[in-house]
Amino acid sequence: MKTDPTPRRDLSTRIAHSIRDAIVEGRMIVDERLPSEAELAERFAVSRPTVREALKRLAAQSLIRTERGAFGGAFVNRLSYAEAHGQQITTATLLLSMNAVSFATACEARYALEGACVALAAARREAGHLAAMRAEIARQARPDLSDEGFCASDVAFHRALVNAARNPVLSYQLAGAVEAMQPLMNMITFTARSRGAIVALHTRIADAIEARDAATATAALEELAGYTLTLGQGVMAARKKP
Amino acid sequence: MKTDPTPRRDLSTRIAHSIRDAIVEGRMIVDERLPSEAELAERFAVSRPTVREALKRLAAQSLIRTERGAFGGAFVNRLSYAEAHGQQITTATLLLSMNAVSFATACEARYALEGACVALAAARREAGHLAAMRAEIARQARPDLSDEGFCASDVAFHRALVNAARNPVLSYQLAGAVEAMQPLMNMITFTARSRGAIVALHTRIADAIEARDAATATAALEELAGYTLTLGQGVMAARKKP
DNA sequence: CGGTTTTCATTTGTCTTACAATTAAATGTC
């Protein structure tokens, strides 16, 4: 635990960085116990509240977890895909909402990334993935589904599509892109007609994946990207006027 | 700021969640000032150290920033691409290193995502992106470059390639994938021969991007993916034996 | 001796109080 990598900032930041580096560089391994707060305070020559602030920073990034009681303490946490997902979605959502990212840019990024998956998905999909996709398509066809429900189902469909590529790293990366788009998508009012078009395209994608036909799946996805973009831009334009 | 969404966890976690929700849901806007620590302590009926722990959690996620002095305080932070990048790279790196992700899986994900960019890059690249790519290729051709230097240059080359697509959301997403791979790539010892092959492929990609030839660029990238995979698997296999 | 209960030491969680450091605004001075 080296000290003082950034002497400008406050103590808890520096301590957090120092411990983080130890974890990232592998000097501390998963499930290894950190010294107690009192001991850390002594080692870094700071008070316990300051150490605690540092530990909370690390906990916020899921780098450590803490347990109370005797033989408790702070432990290096194995970062699970689920935790990483959660963090990525929060970050990506904020990034989009705070930086005035245009619908077109977000849409393009999302479908570009998703396009990277469909070829793999066509090659590797299993019955389960296909069933999940079909189930969402069925939901989307129900006319009593709310717009929010339709969007949620859309996300679920695309997640199933991504998972069909059977690469957890890809799934993790795409989760951020797909889910972060949801707030933007929720702004769209889906008419019966647009829902029909989307369901038709989803069906084409699912059929192509089932047939292990990567080219057709890619083409349908691209068509969907174009259609989504058109819908979204209409909404954004209308939103500007008043 | 609603209270008590998760009554199980400790106070600072709950308070952090409550404020985070207010930010994510847009009830607090960028650069808006949070109440002072003393006031927050009063509102949540907790002590100031507890409030501070909550604020440190949020600061660790770049959701807020703090300024000292009169009229200072905690402010909702505009999440910049740079900050989001940094977080994503840390998360992705830890995810790979802690979860025994195979070289093949990581490699596949990386090149699949990157493939999503080349077509756009071919269409949109500007002189600057091309110059950056060429500069890295030139570096990579120098025989006195260390293996770490070669890897770093490789990352820089691919970052330039991704940036050529001129979609900041894509760049953000890809940063995680490309940079998180670097520790794995650093394990590879690049022989003069393999360096030559990689430089040749990089050159083919740059040439194709310059010629706005997406198909050739994609093909070269796929070849590079295959070659990298072969190199990596050789290393991983050799590492298993002893 | 075996199982159960109790005690106990350790550690995190929280509160209280206090002071130092910083900073912008208000005030005073020339």
Added chain:
DNA sequence: GACATTTAATTGTAAGACAAATGAAAACCG
């Protein structure tokens, strides 16, 4: 009016105390 000084607000840090949780060890009991 320009510049120096004071002041009030706010975060940063410290020290000490107690509560709560928890597993280990000790004590107890059958």
